[in-house]
Amino acid sequence: MKKLFAVVIALTCALGLVACSKGGDVEKKSEGVMTFEEYQAAAVDSEVTIEAYVQAHQSWWDNKITVYAADKEGAYFLYEMACTEEDAAKLNPGTKIKAKGFKSEWSGEVEIVDATFEIEDGNYIAPAEDLTSLLGTDDLIKHQNCFALFKDMTVKSVAYKNEEPGDDIYVTFTKDGKDYDFCLEYYLNGSDEALYNLVGGLQEGQVCDVEGFVYWYEGPNPHITKVTVK
Amino acid sequence: MRKKIVCMFLALISAAMLAGCHGSKGMPEFGMPETFDDSRTYNITFWAKNDTNKVQSDIYKKAIADFTALYPNINVNLRLYTDYGKIYNDVITNISTHTTPNVCITYPDHIATYMRGINVVVPLDELAASPAYGLGGSDLRFDGPGSEEIIPEFLKECRLDDKLYALPFMRSTEALYINEDMVKDLGYEVPDVVTWDFVWDLSEKAMKKNADQTFAINGQKVLIPFIYKSTDNMMISQLRQLNAPYSTAEGDIEIFNDTTTDLLMTVADHARTGAFSTFKISSYPGNFLNAGQCIFAIDSTAGATWMGSDAPLSDIAEENKRSFTTVVRPIPQFDPDDPKMISQGPSVCVFNKEDPQEVLASWLFAQFLLTNDVQVAYSETEGYIPVTKKAQDSEEYKEYLSLSGTDSDHYDIKIDAATLLLDHMSDTFTTPVFSGSASLRDAAGALIENVAKASRRGMTVDEAYIAKTYEDVRSLYKLDAAGSLAAKKDNAQPLPFASKLLIVCLIVTWIVMGAVYAYSRFRKAKS
Numbered sequence: 001m002k003k004l005f006a007v008v009i010a011l012t013c014a015l016g017l018v019a020c021s022k023g024g025d026v027e028k029k030s031e032g033v034m035t036f037e038e039y040q041a042a043a044v045d046s047e048v049t050i051e052a053y054v055q056a057h058q059s060w061w062d063n064k065i066t067v068y069a070a071d072k073e074g075a076y077f078l079y080e081m082a083c084t085e086e087d088a089a090k091l092n093p094g095t096k097i098k099a100k101g102f103k104s105e106w107s108g109e110v111e112i113v114d115a116t117f118e119i120e121d122g123n124y125i126a127p128a129e130d131l132t133s134l135l136g137t138d139d140l141i142k143h144q145n146c147f148a149l150f151k152d153m154t155v156k157s158v159a160y161k162n163e164e165p166g167d168d169i170y171v172t173f174t175k176d177g178k179d180y181d182f183c184l185e186y187y188l189n190g191s192d193e194a195l196y197n198l199v200g201g202l203q204e205g206q207v208c209d210v211e212g213f214v215y216w217y218e219g220p221n222p223h224i225t226k227v228t229v230k
Numbered sequence: 231m232r233k234k235i236v237c238m239f240l241a242l243i244s245a246a247m248l249a250g251c252h253g254s255k256g257m258p259e260f261g262m263p264e265t266f267d268d269s270r271t272y273n274i275t276f277w278a279k280n281d282t283n284k285v286q287s288d289i290y291k292k293a294i295a296d297f298t299a300l301y302p303n304i305n306v307n308l309r310l311y312t313d314y315g316k317i318y319n320d321v322i323t324n325i326s327t328h329t330t331p332n333v334c335i336t337y338p339d340h341i342a343t344y345m346r347g348i349n350v351v352v353p354l355d356e357l358a359a360s361p362a363y364g365l366g367g368s369d370l371r372f373d374g375p376g377s378e379e380i381i382p383e384f385l386k387e388c389r390l391d392d393k394l395y396a397l398p399f400m401r402s403t404e405a406l407y408i409n410e411d412m413v414k415d416l417g418y419e420v421p422d423v424v425t426w427d428f429v430w431d432l433s434e435k436a437m438k439k440n441a442d443q444t445f446a447i448n449g450q451k452v453l454i455p456f457i458y459k460s461t462d463n464m465m466i467s468q469l470r471q472l473n474a475p476y477s478t479a480e481g482d483i484e485i486f487n488d489t490t491t492d493l494l495m496t497v498a499d500h501a502r503t504g505a506f507s508t509f510k511i512s513s514y515p516g517n518f519l520n521a522g523q524c525i526f527a528i529d530s531t532a533g534a535t536w537m538g539s540d541a542p543l544s545d546i547a548e549e550n551k552r553s554f555t556t557v558v559r560p561i562p563q564f565d566p567d568d569p570k571m572i573s574q575g576p577s578v579c580v581f582n583k584e585d586p587q588e589v590l591a592s593w594l595f596a597q598f599l600l601t602n603d604v605q606v607a608y609s610e611t612e613g614y615i616p617v618t619k620k621a622q623d624s625e626e627y628k629e630y631l632s633l634s635g636t637d638s639d640h641y642d643i644k645i646d647a648a649t650l651l652l653d654h655m656s657d658t659f660t661t662p663v664f665s666g667s668a669s670l671r672d673a674a675g676a677l678i679e680n681v682a683k684a685s686r687r688g689m690t691v692d693e694a695y696i697a698k699t700y701e702d703v704r705s706l707y708k709l710d711a712a713g714s715l716a717a718k719k720d721n722a723q724p725l726p727f728a729s730k731l732l733i734v735c736l737i738v739t740w741i742v743m744g745a746v747y748a749y750s751r752f753r754k755a756k757s
Contacts, residue, residue, distance in 0.1 A: 107513035
């Protein structure tokens with residue numbers, strides 16, 4: 001019985017190791033690649049090389065793609081990275097990439113521009129981090145680009161960018177008496193008809209949990225990926 | 231005799247093939263109907279652009295309602311865009327499926343590309359000249375402008391290949407929005423016409439920092455003294471002011487020249503110090519201007535409601551705004567006595583359809599957009615000006631201008647921007663329009679963006695770097711080495727099947743003709 005037990009445990013451990021190695025070591029960086037801390041410390045306009053995992057991407061266009069990526073330490077926004085249509089099809093959530101580009105800042109959004117990338121072995125999906133308590137604080141910016149959850153947000157207003165469906169949707173939520181601007185970025189998930197219609201149809205006063213990437217435009221402006229109406 | 235018959239036969243086959251191809255892929259040429267058949271119902275689509283401005287959308291909707299009240303048998307379906315590029319891409323996509331809109335807000339550069347399709351865009355000369363339905367026509371149910379009442383410079387911009395392919399809808403130019411307080415703090419007064427040297431010099435002077443690394447001029451950690459929104463316009467305007475080559479009317483590319491190199495070296499010098507940046511690199515000039523982080527901001531007069539510390543529209547938080555005096559001037563000049571500024575703004579074109587009556591209905595609506603009610607109302611939303619003398623001279627418009635600064639609808643910076651263009655209509659220019667001119671415009675902007683970025687990144691920007699940039703931009707925008715322009719890569723379309731078939735048939739025809747000729751010569755020689 002003891003032997004059987006030991007075998008089961010050994011097998012379980014072995015399986016666990018295999019599973020782990022298949023996903024790669026999320027925290028370990030290859031040679032010449034910056035840690036997230038080093039990336040954060042890098043000056044704007046300097047060249048950066050990062051390894052991270054694709055969390056989502058906007059629609060591919062004209063050999064360019066905009067990617068939301070993360071590792072266990074933080075998140076990255078890779079704006080209009082050079083990418084063939086063939087490679088774009090491989091950038092599924094979780095895919096590990098090594099990207100080289102230049103750190104940039106556009107209206108407060110820290111991003112990597114003029115980047116090229118290669119796909120590496122590894123897989124990781126960052127869980128949504130509950131950042132509700134950081135809304136309206138200076139600490140939220142430390143989580144810029146992260147995948148986040150904001151709980152019990154009350155809808156104040158909904159507006160289509162071009163006054164009608166077919167473009168971005170701007171949603172203002174209130175929480176504890178303060179307004180927060182969110183955006184359903186059409187190129188990120190405009191093709192998700194259910195989500196697009198749900199967000200476009202939100203009514204003032206409805207209370208929701210909202211998931212999204214903590215994008216920045218002159219202040220926090222998360223890109224919505226999921227809304228749960230309570 | 232036999233030879234003649236063979237030749238005639240081959241010619242007939244070729245003509246038939248051409249006609250077949252024409253009919254299968256292109257549109258039939260528009261023929262002007264004698265009268266408008268209002269016993270039928272027409273559903274037309276109108277693709278319009280607004281500047282993320284609800285008032286503009288409402289004006290389009292009101293124009294449609296007013297038009298439909300006059301023509302109840304013409305239903306106009308509005309589709310709104312906030313981006314000219316997206317309209318352009320959607321039109322290109324819809325040309326091959328014959329699902330273009332009927333009426334579309336557009337730029338002449340874009341129309342030149344649309345015209346690659348056969349009879350896709352309707353030439354408007356015949357429609358405009360129609361005594362009954364033309365400009366100011368006798369059978370119109372509205373008081374539209376006569377052709378002589380449209381500002382001639384603006385109407386001329388809509389002519390391509392000597393034909394009228396659009397009507398101007400609104401016109402704007404670029405303006406230099408200045409934080410006058412900062413200029414005074416630097417010890418200067420703002421001249422009536424600002425020179426490039428003035429802007430560069432003061433921008434560098436403003437870069438002085440305090441011991442705590444804040445900028446002395448604003449006490450903040452952020453300052454970009456000079457930001458240009460549209461770098462394609464920046465390059466084009468500078469070249470025009472210096473009377474330097476850009477392109478010929480026929481589409482020969484002349485932008486890669488020594489003057490351009492000199493201009494780029496200047497951009498590099500000031501981007502390196504941080505005194506200059508662009509929209510693409512940093513963000514909207516208005517955001518920095520309104521936060522007291524910019525002295526010289528260049529943006530369209532059609533963006534005037536976003537400029538200045540009291541701007542009715544703003545993307546930055548109230549607590550980040552600074553109070554200062556904003557003044558509006560023409561863009562910087564090399565020769566203040568001979569100012570030159572770009573003419574821009576939306577035009578409206580009519581797409582061809584199988585049914586000429588539907589085209590005529592579209593034309594009636596396009597023309598309705600030039601009536602005073604639409605012109606005055608839309609121009610008041612931003613620093614646009616009406617394109618007709620009839621609207622510009624109307625009491626309503628004059629009153630609007632006279633109320634400058636009285637409330638947010640009459641925001642003084644917006645009216646100053648519009649007045650700037652009204653005062654300088656004869657100083658405006660446009661660039662030649664040809665198939666691919668939109669790509670050349672993109673390339674002009676890319677030169678500045680590439681050089682500015684490289685400079686900011688500490689790279690050496692010298693003549694060798696610029697030569698390499700020319701090569702890269704030529705390749706990216708398909709501007710070949712000989713100077714002629716091919717289609718931009720993302721617009722390049724494979725030849726349609728009918729075109730390929732035509733080419734094959736023509737080759738076969740020539741081979742057959744050659745064979746027949748050789749055979750007849752052989753027979754003749756033998757006999």
